[in-house]
Amino acid sequence: MKSTTTAIVTILLIGSITSFASAEVVPDWVKNTAGWWADGIISESEFVQGIQFLIKDGIITIPQTTVSAEKSQKVPDWVKNTAGWWADGTISDVEFVNGIQHLIKIGIISVPTSQPTIESPQTNNDPKLASLEDELEKCSEIVKAYPRLNCEKAAKHEIESYKIKTIGQSYKVGPLTYYWAGFGTDGNSFEISATGQAILSVRLLAEHTGTTDNVSMMCTGPSICNYDVWNGEKAFKYSGMDFTNGQIVLKPGESAIFNMLFGPNIGYGGTKFEYDASKDYYFRISEPYGSASILLDIQ
Numbered sequence: 682m683k684s685t686t687t688a689i690v691t692i693l694l695i696g697s698i699t700s701f702a703s704a705e706v707v708p709d710w711v712k713n714t715a716g717w718w719a720d721g722i723i724s725e726s727e728f729v730q731g732i733q734f735l736i737k738d739g740i741i742t743i744p745q746t747t748v749s750a751e752k753s754q755k756v757p758d759w760v761k762n763t764a765g766w767w768a769d770g771t772i773s774d775v776e777f778v779n780g781i782q783h784l785i786k787i788g789i790i791s792v793p794t795s796q797p798t799i800e801s802p803q804t805n806n807d808p809k810l811a812s813l814e815d816e817l818e819k820c821s822e823i824v825k826a827y828p829r830l831n832c833e834k835a836a837k838h839e840i841e842s843y844k845i846k847t848i849g850q851s852y853k854v855g856p857l858t859y860y861w862a863g864f865g866t867d868g869n870s871f872e873i874s875a876t877g878q879a880i881l882s883v884r885l886l887a888e889h890t891g892t893t894d895n896v897s898m899m900c901t902g903p904s905i906c907n908y909d910v911w912n913g914e915k916a917f918k919y920s921g922m923d924f925t926n927g928q929i930v931l932k933p934g935e936s937a938i939f940n941m942l943f944g945p946n947i948g949y950g951g952t953k954f955e956y957d958a959s960k961d962y963y964f965r966i967s968e969p970y971g972s973a974s975i976l977l978d979i980q
Contacts, residue, residue: 715777719765725756728764732781732790756789810847813840841867842936845886855970856891857898857931864978868940871956871979879956881910881943881979883964887929888936898939898968901927904950907968910943910977912960918951920944 718728760780767777784790817840820832849860861883863869868884889896900906903918910917921942929937943954956962956979963974 715764716768852973860886889931898929
């Protein structure tokens with residue numbers, strides 16, 4: 682039970698926490714996990730392991746933090762209180778991140794010196810990429826904070842989307858085109874945890890390239906989701922994902938990058954992800970407007 686809970690903590694914490702007060706709202710289920718720790722439902726070590734995994738995997742972005750020479754073995758009570766207040770909506774994402782930074786500073790959470798990045802052609806050899814990065818640079822000229830951050834967010838999305846499309850394989854599904862860049866790139870990974878749980882992380886780009894109508898990608902819960910992983914015999918439902926309110930709506934020409942993790946059974950019709958080296962695994966898309974199966978080269 683304890684090992685399953687640890688893995689659940691790792692997966693349910695998926696979200697994008699930034700150092701800016703104008704960051705996107707963190708999904709409720711992420712805050713629920715912080716609340717469980719604050720209420721004593723999960724242990725301190727389980728919460729810390731989950732945070733550390735997500736920082737390592739690049740899912741949570743924490744500002745650069747200097748580690749103090751004086752390290753601690755215990756999470757200060759105020760950090761736990763902060764997690765509870767954040768879960769209740771009493772304090773902001775920024776204040777919660779400050780608590781995580783403190784855990785890094787005192788050595789309770791360790792952060793890798795580098796994270797995997799999406800390989801792409803050098804800027805000097807790719808005029809399109811150079812142009813996109815120029816647009817990002819221009820955002821720094823905007824004086825007002827919110828407009829500047831919104832500009833940077835949009836520019837960074839365009840850069841990452843372009844990189845994924847440059848190296849990824851495309852799958853046409855009705856009005857949408859999905860791109861998967863493969864393992865070894867941001868957000869795509871597979872590992873067996875210390876407790877023996879197989880954890881698969883999949884990150885895809887979806888782009889509206891078809892009709893003049895808005896298109897919704899649907900996933901309202903593990904039991905009702907148009908996305909899963911299939912090994913030829915069994916379908917595995919997600920353990921964590923970042924669809925907002927169960928769907929991602931794309932207007933014509935828009936694109937979105939989304940993450941899904943497969944691991945322990947979190948309930949609600951979910952399934953535990955199991956790995957068998959003798960089988961092939963596919964990420965399946967089964968929307969009303971079309972379907973596709975993406976072969977995952979899990980090793």
